[in-house]
């Protein structure tokens with residue numbers, strides 16, 4: 539069935555995070571009538587502060603990059619990481635400028651306070667022609683047969699209204715509005731991560747020459763790492779991610795648990811020795827899942843609503859921005875007479891393959907962190923690794939590059955695991971349980 543021509547809106551977007559606001563901007567700029575419905579009233583806090591350079595061209599395309607620059611978000615020219623036992627000041631680094639992406643508008647990306655970033659982007663979408671309703675919750679998506687035809691919107695005082703559109707896009711983040719309604723969301727069988735973070739003052743500043751770099755610190759527990767993200771006004775976001783079972787087993791308070799993990803990496807412990815917490819803990823749990831279908835008649839999923847993979851490579855806003863771009867292209871082609879069925883399926887395939895590649899890379903990385911570091915420093919592979927970490931695995935060339943590296947690393951992983959004396963094997967170095 540083709541999209542209804544008499545619907546009040548061309549597209550209804552559920553959610554005003556980066557995915558929804560980017561899609562809205564593209565639709566508004568191109569003369570469509572999009573309605574974006576956001577349950578909260580921005581600014582609202584959100585996790586996900588370090589973004590990838592792959593987002594620069596999309597934010598430039600929608601005219602938003604200039605606004606990010608004017609907001610003076612901290613420039614992020616690269617990333618560093620440290621091993622649990624590396625002495626303070628010893629780290630591996632990757633710099634974006636080493637291998638600039640083709641047509642890169644600039645050689646850095648940003649660390650962003652998400653309350654302000656998301657507000658600016660949503661306001662930008664409004665300026666581009668999107669009708670934005672804030673403080674309004676989508677209660678459910680309306681279907682006629684299998685076709686999504688609109689949404690039921692609801693305000694806190696009970697006011698409810700059905701609104702129709704030619705296409706409905708779910709950008710509701712980890713709420714996964716459509717996937718939950720249709721029973722398409724499954725918990726990830728491997729990852730059951732738990733994240734705890736806050737903002738701090740008086741964290742040791744990054745060394746000269748590495749200002750603005752994201753630091754990842756590995757902790758000697760399986761699937762466990764910490765981020766250190768320098769932000770504006772001397773504030774640093776520091777968070778740890780670990781298997782949820784580790785937190786449950788520890789029987790500790792959030793505060794004690796966080797501090798015990800900080801102590802598991804010499805660099806992080808050194809950097810945090812004078813740190814003062816300036817806001818309450820923020821907890822994130824149970825966030826990894828997979829969704830069985832990313833599109834259907836009259837509907838598409840974008841951003842976290844389509845899948846969530848572990849955040850170790852800062853891929854969340856990359857997925858949000860690219861899925862928004864490709865969703866726009868599929869919707870535009872459909873609304874100008876293209877075959878919706880094929881276009882939406884192509885969209886799902888493209889975005890699904892890219893996110894799957896992220897997932898495989900992240901899984902490999904967790905299996906053997908040392909191996910990843912070795913590939914990153916090896917001259918022969920460094921460019922490939924840097925380009926992958928720059929983001930955007932949705933174009934054939936970058937997807938191929940990612941698949942190639944995944945295959946090579948998987949073969950190395952098997953070699954390591956088949957050799958009981960190999961020092962890279964997990965457990966070859968002492969494995970210390972949570973203190």
Ligand SMILES: Cc1cc2nc3c(=O)[nH]c(=O)nc-3n(C[C@H](O)[C@H](O)[C@H](O)COP(=O)(O)OP(=O)(O)OC[C@H]3O[C@@H](n4cnc5c(N)ncnc54)[C@H](O)[C@@H]3O)c2cc1C
Pocket residue numbers: 552553554555556557558575576577578584585586587588589590674675676677709710711712713715733779822825840841842843849852853854855856858
């Ligand atoms: C521990 C952790 C660390 C992370 N670190 C990073 C990082 O460093 N870099 C990075 O890029 N990403 C990171 N992420 C991921 C990042 O937070 C998300 O990928 C990103 O915010 C996705 O954007 P989105 O627009 O899809 O969803 P969101 O930003 O979550 O926006 C969804 C919006 O939909 C609204 N909404 C939900 N339900 C409804 C409803 N029923 N009706 C109306 N509105 C609704 C919500 O209020 C929200 O504003 C991290 C995630 C976690 C858990």
